[in-house]
Amino acid sequence: xxxxxxxxxxxxxxxxxxxxxxxxxxxxxxxxxxxxxxxxxxxxxxxxxxxxxxxxxxxxxxxxxxxxxxxxxxxxxxxxxxxxxxxxxxxxxxxxxxxxxxxxxxxxxxxxxxxxxxxxxxxxxxxxxx
Numbered sequence: 001x002x003x004x005x006x007x008x009x010x011x012x013x014x015x016x017x018x019x020x021x022x023x024x025x026x027x028x029x030x031x032x033x034x035x036x037x038x039x040x041x042x043x044x045x046x047x048x049x050x051x052x053x054x055x056x057x058x059x060x061x062x063x064x065x066x067x068x069x070x071x072x073x074x075x076x077x078x079x080x081x082x083x084x085x086x087x088x089x090x091x092x093x094x095x096x097x098x099x100x101x102x103x104x105x106x107x108x109x110x111x112x113x114x115x116x117x118x119x120x121x122x123x124x125x126x127x128x129x130x
Contacts (some may be wrong), residue, residue: 010039017108064072071098
């Protein structure tokens with residue numbers, strides 16, 4: 001299913017990042033490079049940070065992801081608490097989408113050394129830009 005109309009790429013991307021299979025993740029990312037979604041953008045930002053550190057490219061990717069859904073960073077920085085029970089559906093850009101993202105990807109962020117500090121630094125620099 002090369003077009004992935006079922007969205008399996010989101011689950012696969014999350015699994016590849018959890019397993020730190022960064023080359024395989026990047027191959028998948030390149031197949032759907034034009035994708036614009038919270039899951040895709042935040043996972044790409046995490047990938048860049050994990051493989052390059054806090055570079056201009058990684059920071060830009062995090063900024064683009066935050067534009068897609070501002071609630072994810074609010075959850076990561078403790079500005080908001082997320083419910084641990086997903087609703088089974090979500091709306092793009094909404095808190096329920098951010099909750100679904102966090103439920104699926106939180107461990108990947110935890111396992112990536114320095115990622116939360118990086119997000120906190122981004123938040124502190126940009127919190128006035130709401």
